[in-house]
Amino acid sequence: MSNLTKNQLDSHWMPYSGNREFKRDPRIIASADGCYYKDNHGRKIFDGLSGLWTCGLGHNVESINEAVSNQVRTLDYSPAFQFGHEKSFLLAEKITEFMPSGLNRIFFTGSGSESVDTALKVARAYWRKKGHGTKTKFIGRVKGYHGAGISGFSVGGIPANRTLYGQGLDAYHLPDTQAPGTEFTKGMSEIGSDRANALLDLITLHDASNIAAVIVEPMSGSAGVIVPPQGYLKRLREICDQHNILLIFDEVITAFGRMGANSGAEAFGVTPDIITMAKQVTNGIIPMGAVAFKQEIYDTFMEHGGHDYMLELPHGYTYSAHPIACAAGLASLSELQEQQLPQRIKDMSGYWEEAVHSLRSSSDCITDIRNYGLAAGITLSALNGQPARRPYEVAMDMWAKGFYVRYGGDTIQIAPPFITERSEIDSLINALGESFSTL
Numbered sequence: 001m002s003n004l005t006k007n008q009l010d011s012h013w014m015p016y017s018g019n020r021e022f023k024r025d026p027r028i029i030a031s032a033d034g035c036y037y038k039d040n041h042g043r044k045i046f047d048g049l050s051g052l053w054t055c056g057l058g059h060n061v062e063s064i065n066e067a068v069s070n071q072v073r074t075l076d077y078s079p080a081f082q083f084g085h086e087k088s089f090l091l092a093e094k095i096t097e098f099m100p101s102g103l104n105r106i107f108f109t110g111s112g113s114e115s116v117d118t119a120l121k122v123a124r125a126y127w128r129k130k131g132h133g134t135k136t137k138f139i140g141r142v143k144g145y146h147g148a149g150i151s152g153f154s155v156g157g158i159p160a161n162r163t164l165y166g167q168g169l170d171a172y173h174l175p176d177t178q179a180p181g182t183e184f185t186k187g188m189s190e191i192g193s194d195r196a197n198a199l200l201d202l203i204t205l206h207d208a209s210n211i212a213a214v215i216v217e218p219m220s221g222s223a224g225v226i227v228p229p230q231g232y233l234k235r236l237r238e239i240c241d242q243h244n245i246l247l248i249f250d251e252v253i254t255a256f257g258r259m260g261a262n263s264g265a266e267a268f269g270v271t272p273d274i275i276t277m278a279k280q281v282t283n284g285i286i287p288m289g290a291v292a293f294k295q296e297i298y299d300t301f302m303e304h305g306g307h308d309y310m311l312e313l314p315h316g317y318t319y320s321a322h323p324i325a326c327a328a329g330l331a332s333l334s335e336l337q338e339q340q341l342p343q344r345i346k347d348m349s350g351y352w353e354e355a356v357h358s359l360r361s362s363s364d365c366i367t368d369i370r371n372y373g374l375a376a377g378i379t380l381s382a383l384n385g386q387p388a389r390r391p392y393e394v395a396m397d398m399w400a401k402g403f404y405v406r407y408g409g410d411t412i413q414i415a416p417p418f419i420t421e422r423s424e425i426d427s428l429i430n431a432l433g434e435s436f437s438t439l
C-alpha cells in the first residue's frame with residue numbers, strides 16, 4: 001500500500017485509468033534513471049514502454065536536466081504571442097533536420113492532442129485561403145488514435161474512445177490495415193495495400209471538393225502497433241494527390257527514432273503534407289508538441305495574410321514554444337543525433353523482431369504479434385467476452401515481476417528506451433513469455 005490517504009487518492013481523477021482498481025492497490029512510481037523506475041517500495045522496474053512512448057533516451061539524462069535547470073534560471077516564461085525567444089527558432093530548425101525535406105515550417109503546441117487540433121484547423125483554413133471553403137470534412141482510420149481532444153476523437157477510430165462523447169467533427173473513416181491472414185507478420189505485410197483504395201469510395205460518397213485532409217498514423221501505436229502494409233501509405237499519397245486532399249501523418253509516436261529512422265515518413269518512404277509530433281521532442285521531461293508543415297502551406301498563409309501587422313493564423317497556445325520545453329527539446333534532439341539512436345534502433349530491429357515473435361509459442365491465447373523498429377504489439381484472445389481482461393492481468397503480473405508494459409484493449413504494447421541493451425530485451429521477453437504461459 002502507499003502512504004497516500006484515501007482522500008488524497010480520491011482527489012485525483014486519473015486519466016485513461018481504471019481509477020477504482022488503481023486506488024485499491026496503487027502502483028506508485030517514485031523515481032527513474034536510465035531504463036528503470038523505482039516504485040515506492042524501492043523495487044526496480046524496467047520501463048517497457050519508454051514512459052508513454054516519450055522517453056527514448058531513458059530517464060534522468062544529464063544534458064537534458066542541465067538544459068532545463070539553466071533555462072529555468074535564465075528565462076522561465078516568455079509571452080508566446082507577438083514576442084519571441086531565441087530557443088524556439090533554434091528548436092524549429094533542429095526539428096526540420098528530422099523531417100522529410102520540404103516540411104520546414106514548425107508550429108509549437110503543448111501536446112499531441114493540440115498538435116492534431118492545429119493540423120486539422122490549418123488544413124481547413126488552408127483550403128479556405130485557396131478559395132476552396134467547402135473542403136472541411138476529414139478522413140481518419142478505424143483503430144487510429146489522434147489524442148483526447150474533440151477533433152482527435154472525431155478522426156480517431158478506437159471505439160471505446162468515441163462512444164461516450166456524442167457528436168464530433170464531420171469525419172469519416174478508412175478501414176484498418178489488418179487484413180485477415182496477416183497475423184504474426186514480421187514487419188510490413190505484403191497483403192493489404194489495397195485497403196487504401198477505400199479512400200476512393202469515401203471520395204465518391206463525399207466528393208473531394210468537401211474533404212480537407214486524410215489523417216493517419218504511419219504506424220498505429222495506441223491500438224497496439226499496427227504496421228502499414230507494403231505500398232499502403234504510397235497509395236494513400238497517390239490518391240490524395242490526384243484529388244487535391246492534404247495528407248497528414250500523425251507521428252506523435254513514430255517521429256524521432258522509434259521506427260529506426262528520423263520519422264515514420266522516412267522509414268516508410270512517403271512524404272505527407274503535414275506531420276504532427278510530441279512525446280519524444282523533449283524526451284518526456286516537459287510537455288511539448290509541434291506540427292511540421294510543408295512550406296507551400298505556410299507561404300499560402302503569408303501571401304493571404306493582409307497587412308503585415310495582422311495575424312496570418314489566429315491560432316496558438318499560451319504554452320506554445322515554452323522556453324523550458326524548447327531548451328529540453330534542443331538537448332533531447334541533440335542527444336538523439338549525437339548518439340545516432342535512430343540508426344541504433346534500425347540495427348537492433350532484427351534482434352527485437354525475432355525476440356518478440358518468439359513469444360508466439362508461449363500461449364494459445366496469443367492471436368497476433370506485430371513489430372516495427374523498436375515497438376511491438378501482442379493481441380490476446382478475449383476471456384469470457386472480456387477482451388481487455390487478459391492484457392490487464394498480464395500487465396499486473398509483469399509489474400509484480402518488475403516490468404512496466406502498457407495494456408489497452410485486447411493488446412499488450414512494448415517499446416523500451418532506445419538505449420536498451422539486448423540482455424534487457426531478453427529479460428523483458430522472458431518475463432512476458434512466463435506471464436503469457438499462465439493464461
Ligand SMILES: Cc1ncc(COP(=O)(O)O)c(C=O)c1O
Pocket residue numbers: 111112113114116145146147148217221222250251252253278279
Ligand atoms: C498518434 C498520437 N496522436 C496523438 C496523441 C495525443 O498526444 P497527447 O496525449 O500528448 O495529447 C497520441 C498519444 O498517445 C498519439 O499516440
